[in-house]
Amino acid sequence: MLLKDRIVFITGGSQGIGRACALILAEAGAHIAIGSRNLEKQSAVVQEVEQLGRKSLAVKVDINDPVEIRAAFAKVLEQFGRIDVLVNNAGITKDTLLLRMKKEEWDSVLQTNLTGVFLCSQEAIRIMLKQRYGRIINIASVVGQSGNPGQANYVASKAGIIGFTKSLAQEVASRNITVNAVSPGFIETAMTAKLSEAVKEGLLEKIPLGRIGSDRDVAYGVRFLASDEASYITGQVLNINGGLYM
Numbered sequence: 001m002l003l004k005d006r007i008v009f010i011t012g013g014s015q016g017i018g019r020a021c022a023l024i025l026a027e028a029g030a031h032i033a034i035g036s037r038n039l040e041k042q043s044a045v046v047q048e049v050e051q052l053g054r055k056s057l058a059v060k061v062d063i064n065d066p067v068e069i070r071a072a073f074a075k076v077l078e079q080f081g082r083i084d085v086l087v088n089n090a091g092i093t094k095d096t097l098l099l100r101m102k103k104e105e106w107d108s109v110l111q112t113n114l115t116g117v118f119l120c121s122q123e124a125i126r127i128m129l130k131q132r133y134g135r136i137i138n139i140a141s142v143v144g145q146s147g148n149p150g151q152a153n154y155v156a157s158k159a160g161i162i163g164f165t166k167s168l169a170q171e172v173a174s175r176n177i178t179v180n181a182v183s184p185g186f187i188e189t190a191m192t193a194k195l196s197e198a199v200k201e202g203l204l205e206k207i208p209l210g211r212i213g214s215d216r217d218v219a220y221g222v223r224f225l226a227s228d229e230a231s232y233i234t235g236q237v238l239n240i241n242g243g244l245y246m
Helices: 016-027 039-051 066-080 103-131 152-175 197-205 215-226
Strands: 007-011 031-036 056-060 085-088 134-139 177-184 237-240
Touching: 007 016, 007 066, 007 103, 016 031, 016 039, 016 085, 016 215, 031 039, 031 066, 039 056, 056 066, 066 103, 085 103, 085 215, 103 134, 103 152, 103 177, 134 152, 134 215, 152 177, 177 215, 215 237
Parallel strands: 007 031, 007 085, 031 056, 085 134, 134 177, 177 237
Antiparallel strands: none
16 A cells, blocks of 8 residues: 555545545545535545545635635644645636636636645645655646647646746755646546537547546556655656647
């Protein structure tokens, strides 16, 4: 069990990639805290984790609210006594061409996807520095490396996550804390389900492996980076995209 008795906190853990990470990491022996705004969905994932024989905790948190974030980390710390791994997964999209993009659409995506990562990482680091151990794994995106029309706000946030990852990795490496990013490609989730069939087919043609990825494909990469097998890896971007971007 690669993560036996490790304490993992996953933001946006109630569905999609976050839920898959919760289950895969629990299968590897970790206890899981899940943070999101939807307590009902969280409760379902908590039950799934507990059915795997691991402890789990649902924490209601708005990733845009520093006070709620601070309270959420305090609750996880109170329950488990430590936080070994933070998976910054929470994210949103508000797609439109730049000329039509409203400032609120820009601000909300950057606030959730990038500022949320900053705020959660800051709280995690306070704990991990004292422990002299930690793993922070940020969920980026292939478009943060390649760009994508109609997603300037989302792309900027994900590219920002990659730069943030590299900078923070250098700041905390001396305390046995690694910081890495996972960059998914075209993954079958609720977010990508909104795309038209024509767009999906067009994307599929660009993927050398010839298939859409699953949320578990991403979660396996997160599991590796969270484990001691990846203890000499930091400041890196793990591309999980079927060859879509090389």
